[in-house]
Amino acid sequence: xPEVTQTPSHQVTQMGQEVILRCVPISNHLYFYWYRQIxxxxxxxxxSFYNNEISEKxxxxxxxFSVERPDGSNFTLxxxxxxxxxxxxxxxxxxxxPGTGKGYDGYTFGSGTRLTVV
Amino acid sequence: QKEVEQNSGPLSVPEGAIASLNCxxxxxxxxxxxxxxxxxxxxxxxxxxxxxxxxxxxxxxxxQLNKASQYVSLLIRDSQPSDSATYLCAVKxxSSYKLIFGSGTRLLVRx
Numbered sequence: 001x002p003e004v005t006q007t008p009s010h011q012v013t014q015m016g017q018e019v020i021l022r023c024v025p026i027s028n029h030l031y032f033y034w035y036r037q038i039x040x041x042x043x044x045x046x047x048s049f050y051n052n053e054i055s056e057k058x059x060x061x062x063x064x065f066s067v068e069r070p071d072g073s074n075f076t077l078x079x080x081x082x083x084x085x086x087x088x089x090x091x092x093x094x095x096x097x098p099g100t101g102k103g104y105d106g107y108t109f110g111s112g113t114r115l116t117v118v
Numbered sequence: 119q120k121e122v123e124q125n126s127g128p129l130s131v132p133e134g135a136i137a138s139l140n141c142x143x144x145x146x147x148x149x150x151x152x153x154x155x156x157x158x159x160x161x162x163x164x165x166x167x168x169x170x171x172x173x174x175x176x177x178x179x180x181x182q183l184n185k186a187s188q189y190v191s192l193l194i195r196d197s198q199p200s201d202s203a204t205y206l207c208a209v210k211x212x213s214s215y216k217l218i219f220g221s222g223t224r225l226l227v228r229x
Contacts, residue, residue, distance in 0.1 A: 031215060043162060043206065043219040056216055091161050107217065109161040 023092030
């Protein structure tokens with residue numbers, strides 16, 4: 001079963017530092033996403049990315065956040081100046097064009113990166 | 119604000135029983151509905167998806183959708199202790215690719 005791979009699994013950073021979370025989506029997928037989940041809370045949408053540009057973003061995804069697909073395989077989330085409230089589990093997800101693959105447009109989530117800002 | 123509501127639980131059922139998990143959503147334009155299972159500290163794992171009104175069965179799982187009532191449910195038959203997890207309902211609108219998640223229902227299956 002193809003997987004979405006995320007690195008690192010856990011990152012500890014000091015407040016104000018920049019962090020880059022990395023994801024390798026499933027190879028034939030076209031749509032890429034970042035979600036986050038603060039401990040004990042809902043999974044929240046951050047951003048979607050298609051055709052090398054952001055297609056949708058939430059209010060959470062402010063100027064401190066950016067995404068990039070620097071090559072054909074990696075998809076990254078950068079937080080420029082981390083705050084304590086950025087501490088959360090960050091999930092990357094990908095999916096194929098609707099109607100392809102398994103016949104559903106559900107996402108495949110990566111195993112997540114736990115970001116701890118101290 | 120588009121919302122997805124779930125009872126947080128925990129829902130406790132004995133092994134072998136049927137577990138019934140419910141979800142309501144606010145956006146009438148929602149088109150796709152998903153149930154994810156999430157073990158503590160892990161990522162969501164897709165269990166079922168449903169697009170049309172009615173029931174959809176896959177093994178021990180049945181998803182039910184009623185768009186008129188804006189209601190989605192998941193039935194788990196012959197519940198096993200390994201089914202103990204948080205079950206997340208997620209909804210996708212017609213014009214958006216993002217999923218909106220509920221807060222999840224914690225299911226405990228007692229041996």
